[in-house]
Amino acid sequence: MNSKRENISKALIRYIPACYIPYVVDLMFSEKLAFRISKPRKTKAGDYRPPFNGEPHRISINGDLNPYAFLITTVHEFAHMTTHVKYGGKVLPHGIEWKNEFKRLLIPVLEQKELPETIEKALMRSLHNLKASSCSDIHLMRALREFNEVDHDMELLENIGNNMYFRLGKMTFQRGILRRRKYLCTEVKTGKKYLVNRLAEVEPLKDE
Structure with missing residues (x-):
């Protein structure tokens, strides 16, 4: 043992x-x-x-x-x-x-x-x-x-600005309005709405 x-x-x-x-x-x-x-x-x-x-x-x-x-x-x-x-x-x-x-x-x-x-x-x-x-x-x-390793390609969702595009995993979204602790985001390919944590680490993208 x-x-x-x-x-x-x-x-x-x-x-x-x-x-x-x-x-x-x-x-x-x-x-x-x-x-x-x-x-x-x-x-x-x-x-x-x-x-x-x-x-x-x-x-x-x-x-x-x-x-x-x-x-x-x-x-x-x-x-x-x-x-x-x-x-x-x-x-x-x-x-x-x-x-x-x-x-x-x-x-x-x-x-x-x-x-x-x-x-x-x-x-x-x-x-x-x-x-x-x-x-x-x-x-x-x-x-x-604060103790995560820094990835310069990633940014917190709350820092990228409304209507900006970002990638999370294999999906691409456009950020919408904040609802309490999460942003209502639109998945570009399907138009479906998702709530994403404001502190999610995402990859910012140029306008689609």
């Missing part, structure tokens, strides 16, 4: 700040779990699947996240797991039960006092008014993005 924990700890070094690895490993061994580092996904940073037909809990985290985003996303998904253990599938995915579990699992992370100040402040703010995820908490998302 110890050698397995050590191997997992070594594998996590490239993804999570070293001081938090023991805590994450403890969470991994708290239940029968299949933990996977996933290829980048546009629609989500992490995923939790409950046990089915004797299979273990399953958690997957995108491997391209910066270390702090990987850590917070991992805690987010473990909160789904512990919520399922306590309440089964009878509660809302991001209801009060999940919020309480997320808060409970975040407290040891904050108590270590090893987070950058901007992220710590954003998390403390979240604890008082928890959002569904880091992807819907604008302040936390901004704080986490």
Whole structure:
């Protein structure tokens, strides 16, 4: 068992700040779990699947996240797991039960006092008014993005201007109006409307 924990700890070094690895490993061994580092996904940073037909809990985290985003996303998904253990599938995915579990699992992370100040402040703010995820908490998302590698071909959607064209994945859009935290964008090829997070990283394009 110890050698397995050590191997997992070594594998996590490239993804999570070293001081938090023991805590994450403890969470991994708290239940029968299949933990996977996933290829980048546009629609989500992490995923939790409950046990089915004797299979273990399953958690997957995108491997391209910066270390702090990987850590917070991992805690987010473990909160789904512990919520399922306590309440089964009878509660809302991001209801009060999940919020309480997320808060409970975040407290040891904050108590270590090893987070950058901007992220710590954003998390403390979240604890008082928890959002569904880091992807819907604008302040936390901004704080986490400070530690992303800079890609000079990409820009935040909120910075490109209304009616400007951009590429997201393999699709081309024209930015429209802001609706709360998302822009209503038109997919050029089909004319379909999509809501896109204001902090999505997109590739700006010249007028089509």
